[in-house]
Amino acid sequence: MKHPSNREFFAYWDQKRGTERAPDRADIDPAAVRGLLGDIFVLSCEPNLGFPFRVAGTRVCALAGCDLKDASFAALFNEANRREIEEITTVVADESLGAIAGITATREDGSKAHLELLLLPFNARPHTPVSVTGVLAPFDDECGALGPFTLTSWRYLHQPEKLLARAIRKLQIARGLMVYEGLR
Numbered sequence: 733m734k735h736p737s738n739r740e741f742f743a744y745w746d747q748k749r750g751t752e753r754a755p756d757r758a759d760i761d762p763a764a765v766r767g768l769l770g771d772i773f774v775l776s777c778e779p780n781l782g783f784p785f786r787v788a789g790t791r792v793c794a795l796a797g798c799d800l801k802d803a804s805f806a807a808l809f810n811e812a813n814r815r816e817i818e819e820i821t822t823v824v825a826d827e828s829l830g831a832i833a834g835i836t837a838t839r840e841d842g843s844k845a846h847l848e849l850l851l852l853p854f855n856a857r858p859h860t861p862v863s864v865t866g867v868l869a870p871f872d873d874e875c876g877a878l879g880p881f882t883l884t885s886w887r888y889l890h891q892p893e894k895l896l897a898r899a900i901r902k903l904q905i906a907r908g909l910m911v912y913e914g915l916r
Contacts, residue, residue, distance in 0.1 A: 733832055733848070733850065734848055734871075735848040735867075735869040735871065737768050737771050737867050737869040738832065738848055738850040738867050738869055740765070740768060741765060741768050741771075741772065741850060741852075741867045742830070742850060742852070742889075744760075744764060744765055745760070745830075745852050745865075748760060749855075752855060753828035753853070753855070754828045754852070754853040754854055754855045755854065755855060756854065756855045756857065757774075757854040757855075757860075757863060757865075760854075760865070768789075768867065769789050769790075770789040770790045770791035770792070771789050771791050771792060771867045771868060771869045772787075772789045772792075772865065772866070772867055773785055773787060773788040773789060773792050773800070773805075773865070773866055773867075773868065774786040774787040774788075774863050774864070774865050775805050775821065775863060775864045775865075775866070776861060776862075776863055777821075777822075777825045777861070777862035777863055777864060779818055779821075779822055781804060782804030782805060782806035782807050782814075782818070783804065783805040783806055783818065783821050783864070784802050784803060784804055784805065785800040785801055785802065785803055785805060786801075786863060787801075788800035788801065791868075791870075792868050794875075794876070794877065795837075795847075795868065795870065795875060795877065795878050796808060796877065796878070797876075797877030797878075805817070805821065806818050806821075808880065808881050809880060809881045809882070809883065810880040810881065810882050811880075812882075813881070813882055813883045816883055817833075817883060820833070820851065820886060821851060821864060823888065824851045824852070824853050824864050824888075825853055825856075825862050825863075825864050827853075828853045828855075828856075829853070829888045829889065829890060830850070830851060830852045830853065830888065830889035831849075831850075831851045831886060831887070831888050831889065832848065832849070832850055832851075832886065832887060832889060833848070833849040833851075833883055833884075833885065833886035833887075834846070834847075834848060834849075834883070834884040834885040834886070835847040835848070835849050835868075835881045835882065835883060835884060836881070836882050836884055837875075837878035837879055837880065837881045837882065838878065838879035838880075839875065839876060839878060839879075840876055840877060845870055845871075845872060845875045845878055846870070846871045846872070847868060847869060847870045847871065847875075847881070848867075848868075848869050848871070849866060849867070849868050849869075849886075850866050850867045850868075850869075851864055851865075851866040852864065852865050852866055853865075
């Protein structure tokens with residue numbers, strides 16, 4: 733992670749999750765990340781609707797040039813990258829893995845703006861909607877409204893030391909036949 737806002741939010745999210753793969757949505761206190769709220773958003777995990785925004789900070793809305801409530805997150809990306817960002821967001825939600833991405837977009841004057849996107853899962857609970865949170869932070873404070881986003885790089889955030897104890901517990905409980913999901 734290169735952007736200070738992403739590092740700060742990830743550290744807070746990581747502290748709140750403790751030994752779990754992700755924190756509950758209720759564990760995130762907006763007052764604790766007050767200085768980052770303009771860059772933070774929450775997406776509803778509805779792939780057929782392009783992962784609509786539930787909440788979007790003021791700076792995120794300014795980058796899009798409109799209020800993003802209920803707007804499609806995937807629609808912010810150019811046609812060539814929409815499917816890829818939908819897949820990344822699906823993995824973040826389904827596998828409880830964070831993701832970090834480099835993004836470029838075109839400013840109104842035609843120059844390129846560089847941004848960093850952080851996507852983080854919330855703990856999925858029965859009878860609660862699945863959602864993903866994140867930060868969209870430009871490296872230049874004077875971006876204004878931007879054209880379609882282009883993914884330039886991305887990777888999943890994986891920390892084996894947080895998952896190891898959970899995996900060992902599962903193996904200790906499992907007896908007999910074990911079925912592992914995989915590719916067909």
